[in-house]
Amino acid sequence: MPSICAAPTCGKETDSNLKCPVCLKEGVSNVFCGQNCFRSSWTSHKAIHKAEDGKPYNPFPTYSFAGDLRPNYPLTPRRAIPKHIKLPDYAQTGKPISEIKNDRIGKIPIHTAKEIEKIRKVSIYGREVLDAAAKIVKPGITTEEIDAVVHKECLKRNCYPSPLNYYNFPKSVCTSVNETICHGIPDKTVLKDGDIVNIDISLYYLGFHTDLNETYYVGDKAKCDKDTVRLVETTREALDLAIAAVKPGIAFRELGNIIEEHATKNGCSVVKTYCGHGTGELFHCQPNIPHYAKNKAVGIAKPGMVFTIEPMLNLGTYRDTLWPDKWTSTTLDGKYSAQFEHMMVVTEDGVEVLTARLANSPGGPVPRIED
Incomplete structure (x- = not known):
């Protein structure tokens, strides 16, 4: 019976008997098409191997981390997807060919009713999956456990978790803790009382993606820290203010002015490296929605356009740095970062938030701590 090649850049069925010898010693069977696939994927594949003493380990011991957070490997192997679930074009190879082609055009899609x-349906599922993940957030759980819940909830709804193998991302969700701005990889990191964690959910269903995230307080200690609350609630409010301004005719560049004004008033900085984006048949496409003031974003909102706004605010510098895993982006000074994201569609007279919170959604705003 054919196996799936374990190389994230391949993903093809193979009759090969070439297996990773380290995995075999651990009782795991990972098959590769041939030596080329094995060698080319070794750097990413070895992340699932246990340390000799069986304990979690930092895979980048010589890297100078900006804050206290460290990666905790090994990662769990790539989670399986049942054959009946419809896959995006990058699910097997890691390359989103449709996106790459569309980037050359730069056209903003206008969606039909x-x-x-369909986008509304997958967005409801996205909210449900995010809420299911948020319910388990508490001191003592690992970000890997969040990933397991997200993966299970996606499959329960016959959805594909969009991050999985997108440009070879190894997990089904991004979990960004404390100083992590975005794209944190779920691992054996244990959440502590006083932490904050962003859970970034993306689903693919009926040929369309949805995208949303929220930052959650871990335990009561986080809710009692004045600066942490100021950061998280300012980020939440900045997103709401930007959404309130969306209507036909508004220039996308104006949204960054609104977000940065509110951030500055509350002593926070705005990350410039990452932006909101169009979402639909493609995971990421035009328009780009920068969150900082005086940006040069192209485009005017029109009915039928679907996109995200997802401001990332920091307590310290807006500058970021990237871990050697090529995904985890953290603040350059190690101070906390928060993010909130909604996906929306422009209507004839305003905007509809497709990923809106439900009456029973976990999390939500907490009162600011006054002097």
Whole structure:
């Protein structure tokens, strides 16, 4: 019976008997097409191997981390997807060919009413999956446990978890803790009382993606820290203010002015490296939605456009740095960062938030701590 090649850049069925010898010693069977796939994927593949003493370990011991957070490997092997679930074009190879082609055009999609209905459906699923993950957030759980819940909840709804193998991302969700701005990889990191964690959910269903995230307080200690609350609630409010301004005719560049004004008033900085984006048949496409003031974003909002706004605010510098895993982006000074994201569609007279919170959604705003 054919196996799936374990190389994240391959993903093809193979009759090969070439297996990773380290995995075999651990009782795991990972098959590769051939030596080329094995060698080319070794750097990412070895992340699932246990340390000799069986304890979690930092895979980048010589890297100078900006804050206290460290990666905790090994990662769990790539989670399986049942055959009946429809896959995006990058699920097997890691390359989103449709996105790459679309980037050359730069056209902002205008969705039909039927397409918006499908996007609305997958967005409801996205909210449900995020809420399921948020319910388990507490001191003592690992970010890997969050990933397991997200993966299970996606499959329960016949959805593909969009991050999985997107440009070879190894997990089904991004979990960004404390100084992590975005794209944190779920691992054996244990959440502590006083931490904050962003859970970034993306699903693919009926040929369309959805994208949303929230930052959650871990335990009561985080809710009692004045600066942490100021950061998280300012970020939440900045997103709400930007959404309130969306209507036909607004220039996308104006949204960054609104976000940065609110951030500055509350002593926070705005990350410039990452932005909101169009979402639909493609995971990421035009328009780009920068969150900082005086940006040069191109485009005017029109009915039928679907996109995200997802400001990332920091307590210290807006500058970021990237871990050697090529995904985890943290603040350059190691201070906390928070993010909130909604996906929306422009209507004839305003905007509809497709990923809106439900009455029973976990999390939500907490009162600021006054002097």
